[in-house]
Amino acid sequence: MSAIPTQDQFETLEKLTARCNALERKLAREHKARLASEAIAETSLRDLYLGSERLKLLWRITGMANQSTEPLETMQFAAREICKATGWALGTILVVRKDQRSGQACLYANGRYYASQPDRVFPFVNTPSDMEFWPSAALPGRLLIHQKPFWTASLLQHIDSRRLVAAQKSNLQSGTFVPVCINDELVAALEFAQHDTNEPQAQMLEILGQIGMQIGRVFKRERHAQMLIENAATDMLTGLANRKYLHELLDNKYTAARRESGQQLAVLYIDMDGFKMVNDSMGHHIGDALLVEIAARLKKVANEYKPLPGVQSINIARPGGDEFVMVVTTNSIAPVFEEIAESLHQCLREKCTIDEHRLHLQASIGIAILRDQHDDGDDVLRDADIAMYKAKASSTDKTAVFAEEMRAEALKNAELEHALRRAIERSEFELHYQPIVTMEQGRAVGFEALIRWRREDGSLVMPDSFIPLAESSSLILAIGGWVIGEACRTATSWRGQMPSDQNFYISVNVATQQFQQPEFVDQMRQNLIDHDTDPANIRLELTESSAIFNDAYAAETIERLKAIGICTSLDDFGTGYSSLSYLKSMRFHALKIDRSFITNTAKSDADWSIVAAIAQLGKTLDMEIVVEGIETESQRTQLKKMGLSLGQGWLFDKAMPQTDAFALLTTASAV
Amino acid sequence: MKGIIFNIVEDVVAEGFGMHVWDELLEATALDGIYTSLGSYPDQHLFALVGAASDQTKIAAPELLKVIGKEAIPHLYNRYPHFFDDAGSARQLILNLNTVIHPEVRKLYSGAGCPHFDFTQNEQRLTLGYNSPRKLCHLAHGFVDGVAAHFGETIAVHQSRCMHDGAATCHIELDWQ
Numbered sequence: 001m002s003a004i005p006t007q008d009q010f011e012t013l014e015k016l017t018a019r020c021n022a023l024e025r026k027l028a029r030e031h032k033a034r035l036a037s038e039a040i041a042e043t044s045l046r047d048l049y050l051g052s053e054r055l056k057l058l059w060r061i062t063g064m065a066n067q068s069t070e071p072l073e074t075m076q077f078a079a080r081e082i083c084k085a086t087g088w089a090l091g092t093i094l095v096v097r098k099d100q101r102s103g104q105a106c107l108y109a110n111g112r113y114y115a116s117q118p119d120r121v122f123p124f125v126n127t128p129s130d131m132e133f134w135p136s137a138a139l140p141g142r143l144l145i146h147q148k149p150f151w152t153a154s155l156l157q158h159i160d161s162r163r164l165v166a167a168q169k170s171n172l173q174s175g176t177f178v179p180v181c182i183n184d185e186l187v188a189a190l191e192f193a194q195h196d197t198n199e200p201q202a203q204m205l206e207i208l209g210q211i212g213m214q215i216g217r218v219f220k221r222e223r224h225a226q227m228l229i230e231n232a233a234t235d236m237l238t239g240l241a242n243r244k245y246l247h248e249l250l251d252n253k254y255t256a257a258r259r260e261s262g263q264q265l266a267v268l269y270i271d272m273d274g275f276k277m278v279n280d281s282m283g284h285h286i287g288d289a290l291l292v293e294i295a296a297r298l299k300k301v302a303n304e305y306k307p308l309p310g311v312q313s314i315n316i317a318r319p320g321g322d323e324f325v326m327v328v329t330t331n332s333i334a335p336v337f338e339e340i341a342e343s344l345h346q347c348l349r350e351k352c353t354i355d356e357h358r359l360h361l362q363a364s365i366g367i368a369i370l371r372d373q374h375d376d377g378d379d380v381l382r383d384a385d386i387a388m389y390k391a392k393a394s395s396t397d398k399t400a401v402f403a404e405e406m407r408a409e410a411l412k413n414a415e416l417e418h419a420l421r422r423a424i425e426r427s428e429f430e431l432h433y434q435p436i437v438t439m440e441q442g443r444a445v446g447f448e449a450l451i452r453w454r455r456e457d458g459s460l461v462m463p464d465s466f467i468p469l470a471e472s473s474s475l476i477l478a479i480g481g482w483v484i485g486e487a488c489r490t491a492t493s494w495r496g497q498m499p500s501d502q503n504f505y506i507s508v509n510v511a512t513q514q515f516q517q518p519e520f521v522d523q524m525r526q527n528l529i530d531h532d533t534d535p536a537n538i539r540l541e542l543t544e545s546s547a548i549f550n551d552a553y554a555a556e557t558i559e560r561l562k563a564i565g566i567c568t569s570l571d572d573f574g575t576g577y578s579s580l581s582y583l584k585s586m587r588f589h590a591l592k593i594d595r596s597f598i599t600n601t602a603k604s605d606a607d608w609s610i611v612a613a614i615a616q617l618g619k620t621l622d623m624e625i626v627v628e629g630i631e632t633e634s635q636r637t638q639l640k641k642m643g644l645s646l647g648q649g650w651l652f653d654k655a656m657p658q659t660d661a662f663a664l665l666t667t668a669s670a671v
Numbered sequence: 672m673k674g675i676i677f678n679i680v681e682d683v684v685a686e687g688f689g690m691h692v693w694d695e696l697l698e699a700t701a702l703d704g705i706y707t708s709l710g711s712y713p714d715q716h717l718f719a720l721v722g723a724a725s726d727q728t729k730i731a732a733p734e735l736l737k738v739i740g741k742e743a744i745p746h747l748y749n750r751y752p753h754f755f756d757d758a759g760s761a762r763q764l765i766l767n768l769n770t771v772i773h774p775e776v777r778k779l780y781s782g783a784g785c786p787h788f789d790f791t792q793n794e795q796r797l798t799l800g801y802n803s804p805r806k807l808c809h810l811a812h813g814f815v816d817g818v819a820a821h822f823g824e825t826i827a828v829h830q831s832r833c834m835h836d837g838a839a840t841c842h843i844e845l846d847w848q
Contacts, residue, residue, distance in 0.1 A: 034707065035750075038707060038708045038709055039750075041709050042708065042709070042779050045709075045778075045779045045780070046775075046778050046779055049777075049778040049779065049781065050778065053778075087770075
């Protein structure tokens with residue numbers, strides 16, 4: 001047998017070898033394919049794992065954020081969890097704070113951070129913790145401009161220069177910055193640093209963005225909680241400190257003023273005259289809007305004074321109703337407090353328009369300055385309140401600085417108010433009548449009804465002694481109502497005893513509060529009906545402040561009174577606002593020139609000029625002019641020359657009891 | 672045991688002794704030899720294959736494991752070069768086991784039973800405390816040899832304590848020359 005393979009055997013061997021080679025190549029390909037598929041699977045598995053780890057990270061932080069009320073604690077937790085999940089070396093907490101003056105936001109490190117190995121990053125975390133970072137291209141200030149998480153491979157190139165050396169010493173290479181926002185407002189940020197430059201995946205940055213939002217929720221909750229606390233200390237309507245907070249504030253200011261020698265503390269008690277009328281006659285929504293306006297004006301004045309040298313602090317509170325309190329501290333005994341009060345008066349006096357109502361405000365301000373006798377802040381407040389009542393009772397000076405005697409006066413007033421209430425119950429009042437006469441003959445054409453208080457002991461109290469108090473306590477409504485009823489009764493009584501062709505009128509003073517009652521015209525009509533009074537025999541005297549407080553309302557009320565036959569006079573003309581514009585819009589029947597002009601003519605000729613001007617004005621506007629306070633024959637002569645025909649004053653007669661007045665009236669008719 | 676270890680052992684055997692030797696080992700152990708890096712397989716498979724290889728090569732199992740470990744490194748480098756490149760040195764790579772490499776393994780295979788090494792460093796010496804029910808300290812020794820070769824370093828490896836000798840923990844001391 002030959003050992004040499006046959007041709008067929010050779011061919012078979014070649015084929016087998018070729019096949020074998022083909023199989024080996026195929027095996028190699030399969031092996032590579034297996035490795036490739038394993039690599040693909042591994043990559044996917046890794047991504048899946050990382051994705052789930054990131055979600056777990058997000059869940060952990062969300063879980064913390066759901067429970068936490070402490071934003072900084074939550075941030076610290078997040079910094080730790082993120083560092084642990086990513087292997088990053090350091091997570092620093094940055095908080096936004098706003099510059100008091102400019103309102104510009106900056107980031108600052110508050111000393112909180114997480115580091116897996118604190119010693120390795122010590123130079124970096126040891127940089128001053130109160131360092132501020134303003135919006136800039138440098139890190140982390142860039143977050144104040146673009147609120148998106150980002151990673152930088154070159155931390156050292158972009159970091160704020162003040163921290164560069166520390167970052168180098170800590171071998172920090174790259175960093176990730178995560179904004180924490182409430183809606184679009186940056187409130188804080190997390191700053192991470194790495195020792196390497198391994199770039200986080202895009203998904204990680206997305207997750208970090210969501211983590212920032214979750215932490216933002218904690219900030220939002222804290223802010224809401226803070227708002228609740230503030231609201232508890234704040235008057236919801238005006239945003240000013242409320243009564244509760246005012247006492248706290250006063251305590252603090254009192255303690256500070258006692259501790260620091262040379263510091264002065266003053267309380268300004270500000271009460272808005274006639275505010276109740278706004279609420280009553282125009283509704284609470286107008287009243288509320290007015291309070292907001294007042295608060296804004298007070299703040300404006302406070303802001304004007306705050307920067308002045310010597311002024312340390314000015315706080316404003318609204319303890320309730322229409323009362324406001326300004327607490328001022330200064331470091332010198334400067335007479336700034338009364339100056340502030342004057343500025344407040346000026347600012348409040350400016351007309352304001354609310355819902356087409358033009359309102360004219362006036363305040364009474366009481367000032368109390370800290371003295372040795374005060375035991376606490378509330379003592380100062382109480383004195384300011386007393387001074388405020390003093391200011392309110394004064395028709396001219398609307399600011400009063402507390403003086404010791406006011407305390408006794410306040411006590412006296414409290415007693416007086418008590419007695420006045422009893423007097424109303426017992427009808428201890430009577431009307432006296434001062435004739436309004438023709439200059440020429442001195443014949444009475446009417447009377448001004450003036451109230452007197454006949455006390456139990458028989459003494460007669462003049463209105464100056466109790467009307468201001470009544471006006472400040474709203475007792476004036478009851479007293480004024482009685483006066484109108486009594487005048488109507490008298491008018492009817494006189495009318496019945498007189499020839500029907502003889503005219504007369506009884507002029508009744510109406511207080512501002514009384515006039516501003518929405519039902520005032522109805523009350524008048526009812527009085528006329530109840531007493532069967534001819535409206536021609538009743539006149540009403542309004543003061544300028546009644547007219548000007550809400551001029552549209554006043555004009556309308558005057559028209560409604562006219563419609564039921566009652567004429568109105570404008571009393572004390574020339575002393576108050578003396579605005580000519582309202583004389584045109586309000587159709588007063590008569591103008592009464594204030595007595596002070598006549599009294600002053602003895603000293604100055606200028607007053608004659610004013611009287612002449614008013615007389616001319618009356619003629620132009622076709623109004624009757626009555627001159628008050630005529631005391632001398634020469635005054636009468638002068639006034640007659642000016643063509644003024646009606647007057648009242650001691651030259652003619654003082655106020656007299658009803659029977660005397662009636663006698664005078666009937667005598668006059670007989671002349 | 673992760674499939675990757677079986678794959679690496681297969682590569683080492685095929686390269687050093689030929690593809691047929693791996694077939695013979697599978698035949699001798701009656702294992703089907705289907706190992707993918709994605710899967711996990713009984714530890715017993717590895718021990719059986721090493722036992723069979725020892726029988727065939729007349730090399731004691733501990734020695735064989737050292738060889739396998741050393742020769743495995745180039746194959747591991749082929750598959751996972753970044754672990755080596757990022758570490759930059761044998762010492763750092765070894766120190767990265769707990770903090771980088773095994774965490775990465777766990778990212779791929781949740782529940783992978785990776786051993787934990789207790790490192791003690793003083794001056795030149797790095798001591799690896801190894802404690803695993805698999806008792807593969809010799810494989811670890813081999814890996815160290817391979818890593819040293821990869822980075823061109825010389826490391827004297829000495830095992831002062833061994834679980835195979837009844838110790839609770841293996842102590843593998845590495846001294847850089």
